[in-house]
Amino acid sequence: MSTLTPYCVRCECANEIPVERTAAGGTAVCRCGREVRVPRLSELKRQAGELVELRVSALDRVRQLLLEQGLPPDPVCRITQRPTTDVLYLTVVCEEPRLRGNSSWWGLLFIGAGAFLVSLWLLPVYLLASREEPEVIAPETVFRLPVPIASDRQAQIRDYRESELRELLCTVPLYAQLLAEFPQARISLG
Numbered sequence: 001m002s003t004l005t006p007y008c009v010r011c012e013c014a015n016e017i018p019v020e021r022t023a024a025g026g027t028a029v030c031r032c033g034r035e036v037r038v039p040r041l042s043e044l045k046r047q048a049g050e051l052v053e054l055r056v057s058a059l060d061r062v063r064q065l066l067l068e069q070g071l072p073p074d075p076v077c078r079i080t081q082r083p084t085t086d087v088l089y090l091t092v093v094c095e096e097p098r099l100r101g102n103s104s105w106w107g108l109l110f111i112g113a114g115a116f117l118v119s120l121w122l123l124p125v126y127l128l129a130s131r132e133e134p135e136v137i138a139p140e141t142v143f144r145l146p147v148p149i150a151s152d153r154q155a156q157i158r159d160y161r162e163s164e165l166r167e168l169l170c171t172v173p174l175y176a177q178l179l180a181e182f183p184q185a186r187i188s189l190g
Helices: 041-047 058-067 105-118 122-130 151-157 162-169 173-181
Strands: 007-010 016-019 027-029 035-037 087-095 098-100 135-138 141-148 186-189
Touching (some): 016 027, 162 186
Antiparallel strands (some): 007 016, 087 141
16 A cells, blocks of 8 residues: 555455545445445544544533633733632633524514404413423533632722623633634623
């Protein structure tokens, strides 16, 4: 096998088929005529004994560190740059929940007003029949992140606007990565 085709897949007939990395996730044709599924590139690399670099998102790292109580990563005040054991918590809403099947009350009121003009008894029947529990399509992703801030500096942060809180969070590299993954995240004290 050449250096251009360092990977191979095995057919049911026991033939080894050389494949290039560009074939990953597709199929290859064996000499016997069978089509053979080519695994993803990470699996091809694993089978060839190559190290596979796994990228872990900042979201997953933050979740793990919060579970392990490993945050904040370094006990240095983000304002004075002096060691501190004091923390201030910031709430970061990375994603709002997305719902399906939840109708708004404004729409119901509009329809209800029209129904009221037609018949008084139709409104309660419609409201009771049309309300359904919303299905959560994507859950809410919210973190309460500890930021090392000396206690004598915490009062000044209570006056910060959201953009200033974002800048403060970005002084912690992991939090900066999280906000890069979720640029629309909302940030507040607490």
